[in-house]
Amino acid sequence: MIMSTTQHINSSVSDLAFEGNYVEIDGIRLHYVDEGSGPPILMVHGQPTWSYLYRKMIPPLVAAGYRCVVPDLMGFGLSDKPTDESAYSLQRHVELITGLVEKLKLQSITIVGQDWGGPIGLRYAIKHQDNIHALVILNTLVRTPPSDLRTMHMRIMIKVLFQNGAFSSFLIRRLDLFRRMMYRIGFKMSSDPQVMKQYRMPHPTAASRAGVAAFPKMLPLSTAHPNAQYINEIEETLAKWDVPVQVMFSDKDMVFQVKEGQRIASMVPNGRFQVVRNAGHYLQEDAGEEIAESMVTFLRDAAEVS
Template identity: 35%
Template sequence: MTILRTPEDRFAGLPDYPFAPHYIDIDAGPLGMVRQHYVDEGPRDGPVVLMMHGEPSWSYLYRHMIGPVAAAGFRVVVPDLIGFGKSDKPVDRDVFSYARHVAWLTQFLDRLELRNIGLFCQDWGGLLSLRVVGLDPDRFRWVIASNTFLPLGGTPAPAFLAWREFAATSDSFAIGPILQRATVRTLSDAEVAAYDAPFPDESYKAAARAFPLLVPISRDDPGAIDNAAAWAGLERFERPFLTLFGDSDPITAGGDAYFQAKVPGTRGQPHAIVERAAHFCQEDRPDVFVEAIKALG
């Protein structure tokens, strides 16, 4: 099995990303050991805040949130999922599955001995980490969910089906422009290039192309069955659970109401629809999310 590692010089001089790299080896079963990168800022004895990116971004997405949250006394941990960012990248799309990504995330949390976690999750960062919350709720002290969901199958939106088809079949899957199309503000050329940095060519993009196909769209999909078990835990989760969804994201619109109806920890929380925020809301309104994290503590 071929596993690629993005050359370090691809990450030189990225705007607003001064964070020291940290690495651990993850046991990926038949793949062997793969190296996973993560950001780890702030006091090591501070309350843990885990920030989970999705598809096809990486920890760079949180660059405007990491510093202010760490400066407020939190330990901020931001992993790059396997196949993204500075983490190793298997080249075979078939090695990626929903269950494997959850297992790798769980192993990451165990290896770093992270407990009493405050979680901020968006996009696939939610599909992965919210399953972990549902299966191991005592590990988390609060959750902020933004532009994400935990799917049980069903009829997907036409826009999502078009995205699946594009990810699977397009000749060119340019990551930076994808991020730009799903933000409100205009990214600089250097920021667009930073999202492209982990992927020197198409061979590095197997995970990025695979992720949309891993979203369960039928109730008998193994991912939907596993998510049903996680929902049983989320429906008993009474710790704070806050939804902050962007007002300009057609893919996840309405997901906030579903969480609010199902998760008891959402009661009494200051939920909001964040204005001028598209799917990659961390690019558009990081200030709103930083303040929410600090308020939950």
């Protein structure tokens, strides 16, 4: 079964920041924001957020002359939500993002990825290098096992609570434990009830949370995991690719450490690094305008040398 947004969301979305657009790809209706004109920037969110996370970055980027395309992944935001967890895989998310790029005929793209949006966007990038202008990497992973997860306790928690079959599905879907936990620890600055209401809005029922439950099971905590090599290929390719890369990691992230961002930036041939201060895991919420301003400088520099 596939749930459309109108089947499970009763609250008004009229107060969202931008007009929504829809495209059908391989039987899935994806929602996306498309603002501005000029060189395209494709911004990919992660878990358990949606395009709303990028709303502070869009206006300054549009004002600087860029086109911002911000999709909701399948199972998130206002996109269709298959209710069977088996419908979700890292490869499936990449296929749908690839389909979106092709439908919109996006060329010479800058890809921005955070959390799971990192591997998803970067997998598209490494397989379509001729269509990539630059990369912006925010609080994410490009290798496995992700040795920079904050502590061994977090690894154990992920394994026991969120990669444990039906038990994990019950915690995430019925009790909404994962979203409640991440929204508690993921934001450093935001406590506005209306803002948090918008983040919670897309997943009001257990049936709507299949995509949320599926993502933790995709995380390779060892090289034996089916996704291990799929993610490792990202780092292997980036290490040999001279595409301009800006890496920004935040200093208050409870998941990834700043030193991993520094490592990524030093590993790529054409990378630069910036610490985003006083921002949590979802740094777009805490410091969206600052990130956009840094991106404008980075992209103008990249255009001068291309």
